Amino acid sequence: MTEQDLVRGCIQGKRKFQEELFQRYAGKMLAVCMRYARHRMEAEDMLQDAFVKVFEHLGQFQFKGALEGWIRRIVVNTAIKAYDRKSFTHEQIGIDPTWDSASDLPLSDMQLQEEDLLNLINRLPDGYRIVFNLYAIEGYSHQEIAEMLGIQESTSRSQLVKARKQLQTQLFELHKVAV
């Protein structure tokens, strides 16, 4: 079944097509949600909310880009809307932002599973986690992140720096244990 047939069937409200679309993209999108959520249950709720929106707005998809990218945008938007703006402005943890030991970490040698990385991301405070995901994995610029989250660009930058620092610390701990 082509992507176009799938989309048309979903727009017509055919359950079989909708289920097919869900099965085709749910695995990847659940992984996206897992990066933004604090835990699995929250991620599953996000995924359901996002797919409900996908089915409601599928008529607006104009086949100009990849369907997966369009769905991913909705999933990401749904995920970030789940958090209050306070998450991005008031979170402070005791990390010295000037400390940088990334160069000391043999990142290329580290054998980490995806689940391990997800665990590390999930431990980040909400604001750090969301900015890190948007910048490092989705590839948005700080300006775009600032617009999406309704925060200052400088806030986005500082949250990213702090997120990296915390991840470095956690990776360093993991490395010490492994060695």
Next chain:
Amino acid sequence: MKEQHPIDELFRRQLTDYQMETPLHLWSGIESRTRSHVPVSFRSLIWCAALALGLAVFLKGDDASLLMAGFPIQAIPSLPQAAEAPRTPAADDASIRPETQTGSLVAPAADPSGNETTRISAARSKPAQTIAASTGTASGRRAASSFPPALPAPETPSLADPAEASLAAEPFARAPFSELAPLNPLLFQLETEPIQDFIPGIKILGERWYASVELGLSQDWRQKMLSAPAPEFQGYADARKATESIKSAHTASLRLSLISASGWTFRSGLLVSRTTESFVQPDAQRTNTFHEIDIPLLLGRQFSFGKLDLGIHGGAALNMAFYQKGAFLAPDAEKVVEFSSNLPDAYPAFKNRLGVSYYGSISLSHPITPSLHLMAEPYFRYMPQAYTNPDYPLEQRYRTAGVFLGFRKLLGPYWMNLRP
């Protein structure tokens, strides 16, 4: 080009295309949430509350004494007095004879309350006993005490014998209850003068007219039509159709109706409509609102089938104002523009006055009290002119249909005799 931090690179490499197993219950949850349903919006509840308030106001204004006249228990206090009145053959004759001179019951001078409407209304719908007892007049009490006519005249008990006195007094004690027995209304055919002779005033075009006020609320069905006069804007029309949909539409109607004795009707008043539409984009959703204020001018005929009144009305609705606020895709379909009737620099897509629309309706009403009718009125409305300005590349029109549910309050004292 963004610099690649090693931490970012590690996470991006491993997580961008990462997939997870999805449990089965996730799809069931989505399936149940995407089933079509009719949401009960907060606004619908507001409309219902307004309807209930309207009902309360109407009922409060209704004649309470008229409603109470339907309960014969009101006759009780007057009965012992009537029993004490000396009975004369003349009075007995008058009391057992069905009332033929309604003037004694309904004449204005005989009613201490001075409420002529009540008297006449009751006289036409209630047995004479109930009316007489409730009015409290002497003749009324006599009439009340005399039914049913089979009651024996009480004898004065001897005070010397308490037991005998008690037995003798028993008919007095029972009289009020026995007199509450249902009466045969055929005995009380009221011979009245032709009602037209009572009717004061409103005589137009050789017809006598009475008036009513009608309040109705309708949850509407609206069809939006977007058309592109120039073919190059067909794509734009399609894009707008894809991004906009009607969420809800309501109309409130407050009208004054003039109804002639032969059934002609003229209705006018105020129609206030509110329509909300969704403007959806992948990342956001907005609500556009449109308000219309119209004055309907309707002619029609009204027919009575027993208690049910059927009316057929047609005419025009003159639009007095059209307010709008919201956003939609701009003609290049790339960006979103805001429109508002209140902001002079907003996108000038819509008119502020729409012109004349066609209006037709069929009303059904049924009395719940003599002067208050429950009303249901299916209607349609169509505005032939576009809601949009001539400079705007698309033409936007609406067809509207709905069912007004509400009340009709008949005005004036002679309403019940003038029902055509």
